[in-house]
Amino acid sequence: MFHKTIIVVFLENCLPKAEVICTLGRMTETGFGIDIGGSGIKGARVNLKTGEFIDERIKIATPKPATPEAVAEVVAEIISQAEWEGPVGITLPSVVRGQIALSAANIDKSWIGTDVHELFDRHLNGREITVLNDADAAGIAEATFGNPAAREGAVILLTLGTGIGSAFLVDGQLFPNTELGHMIVDGEEAEHLAAASVKENEDLSWKKWAKHLNKVLSEYEKLFSPSVFIIGGGISRKHEKWLPLMELDTDIVPAELRNRAGIVGAAMAVNQHLTP
CATH class of the missing domain: 3.30.420.40 (ATPase, nucleotide binding domain)
Incomplete structure (x- = not known):
C-alpha cells in the first residue's frame, strides 16, 4: 500500500512529459524569461528553437528586503528596458502551486501565501504570465536544450x-x-x-x-x-x-x-x- 500510494502521488504531481521536453513545432520563435535570485534578478529574450539568448541579459540587484512589491517593480523595469511586449515566464526561489508561493528561500518571508500571478499581472499590465520554481525551470531547459x-x-x-x-x-x-x-x-x-x-x-x-x-x-x-x-x-x-x-x-x-x-x-x- 505504501509504494502504491507513493506512485499515485508522483503521477498526479508530475508535469506531462510532452510539456517538459517540448515539441519545438508548437513553439513561437521568441520568448522572454525572468529569473529571480537571492542576489540578482535577470531577464532576456530567448530563441525558443535553440535555447540561446537573442541579446544580452539584463541584470538588476535583488532589492533588500526582497518583498513581493519591490521585486515585482524590478521585474517590470527589466521588461521595460528590454522593450518586450509579449508573454513573460518568471522563476521564483519558492514552491509554487496553483500560482501561490508556498515558501520563500533567499527572498522575504512575506512571499509566503502571495498570489504571484495576481502580483505580476498587476505590475505587467495584464499580459500572459507563468510563475514557477527556479530550479524546475532550469530542469525544463536542460532536458530540452542541455545535457542529454x-x-x-x-x-x-x-x-x-x-x-x-x-x-x-x-x-x-x-x-x-x-x-x-x-x-x-x-x-x-x-x-x-x-x-x-x-x-x-x-x-x-x-x-x-x-x-x-x-x-x-x-x-x-x-x-x-x-x-x-x-x-x-x-x-x-x-x-x-x-x-x-x-x-x-x-x-x-x-x-x-x-x-x-x-x-x-x-x-x-x-x-x-x-x-x-
Whole structure:
C-alpha cells in the first residue's frame, strides 16, 4: 500500500512529459524569461528553437528586503528596458502551486501565501504570465536544450548559487517543487553547507567546499538512487576545480546551460502554458 500510494502521488504531481521536453513545432520563435535570485534578478529574450539568448541579459540587484512589491517593480523595469511586449515566464526561489508561493528561500518571508500571478499581472499590465520554481525551470531547459543525460532515467539537477535549487526528472518528466536544498544534512539545511555562496562567504578552498558538496550529494544518493546528478549555476563553469574531488557512485556532470537555464526554462514555460 505504501509504494502504491507513493506512485499515485508522483503521477498526479508530475508535469506531462510532452510539456517538459517540448515539441519545438508548437513553439513561437521568441520568448522572454525572468529569473529571480537571492542576489540578482535577470531577464532576456530567448530563441525558443535553440535555447540561446537573442541579446544580452539584463541584470538588476535583488532589492533588500526582497518583498513581493519591490521585486515585482524590478521585474517590470527589466521588461521595460528590454522593450518586450509579449508573454513573460518568471522563476521564483519558492514552491509554487496553483500560482501561490508556498515558501520563500533567499527572498522575504512575506512571499509566503502571495498570489504571484495576481502580483505580476498587476505590475505587467495584464499580459500572459507563468510563475514557477527556479530550479524546475532550469530542469525544463536542460532536458530540452542541455545535457542529454537529463532526458533518461532518474535525474537530479541542482542549481548551486545563493542557495541550492533542485529539479527531479524521470525520463524527462518533471516532478515539481522538490526543494532538496532544504533537506537537513548533519543538522542543517543542505544549502547552508554546499551552496556556491557558502564557498564564497566562508572563503573555502575547492577541496573543503567539495567535501561539503559530497556530503550533501551522498545523502541524496542514499534516498533517491539517481542515475546522474547534473550540476548547474555559475559554479558549473569551474567544474574542473571540484568535480575530480567528488567521491560518489553516481555520475556527476555539469549542466550545459549553466546559469542561463532559469531564464530559458521560464520563457519555455509561459510559451507552453505550464502553470504549476
